[in-house]
Amino acid sequence: MGIAVIEKLANLDRRWIFLLMFLAVSIPILLELEFPEKPTKLARDVFDEIEKLQPGDKVLLAFDYDPASEGELGPMATSFILHCANKKLKMYFLSLFPVGPQMVEDGITKVILTDFPDLVYGEDYVNLGYKPGYEGVIKVIMTDLRELYTTDAWGQNIDQIPMCQDVESIQDMKLILNVSAGYPGSKEWVQYGVTAYPDKIAMVAGVTGVQAPYMYPYVPKQLKGLLGAIKGAAEYETLVNEKYVKGEPKPEYREGVRRMGPQLVAHLLMIFLILAGNILYFLQKRIQRL
Secondary structure, three states: OOHHHHHHHHOOHHHHHHHHHHHHHHHHHHHHOEEEEEEHHHHHHHHHHHHHOOOOOEEEEEEEHHHHHHHHHHHHHHHHHHHHHHHHEEEEEEEEOHHHHHHHHHHHHHHHHHHHOOEEOOOOEEEEEEOOOOOOHHHHOOOOHEEEEEEEOOOOOOOOOHOOOOOOEEEEEEEEEEEEEOOOOHHHHHHHHHOOOOOOOOOEEEEEOOHHHHHHOOOOOOOOOEEEEEHHHHHHHHHHHHOOOOOOOOHHHOOOOHHHHHHHHHHHHHHHHHHHHHHHHHHHHHHHOO
């Protein structure tokens, strides 16, 4: 490689880098590129933990995220609901985020109301809504649900909701499925829920990429499985679709895999640019020594 070429590449206008990244993201989106996912042990552990449950078992789906994190967490939430609905589990939804109930309703509409019309509100699933208080909410409902939740998200007394009548606390749940964007979220459910009652309840979680490293130390003791960012969502989504969806899954059930396409290409470009930058750096140093 000539000295002039090396110097030209080393001083390349950064706008060319921006253009490459734009193409790396936009082309896979336009071409709808999808790549096969090979589920890792963490994703399989999440899947297997739910598979252990029996029809009618109670599960808590805590959707602690908002629209800002939907890109990473939405596919996880959708797959959680799809999995639980197919297993005929009793689903109790709540959120520690103010706009979390909207995420819950989006998931219910997308999955239950569309593909499981036989499921009855109040008998098969219930939306308990949002309560302020951060981890304080977890501390209370782990021993007494009615201390904070006297009605569902629509104001109906939970004593009039059949599936709530025999529930005294979260300890009555077989499993907590948490989708978390940060605080309050998975860490607080682990610290104030699972850790406080290790023999009473188990938990799996799906978290954002920046949150995942902080949750790995809790696996496998407090967390039976963990989904990290859109990669974890795509892996778990693949397992659920393979087991429960006949034929080609609906686009709503393939969002994780679809969103991984642009991310994969963009990550490969970033790795190439890092390698290229380092090679150019050492070539420049070598030229300076000549």
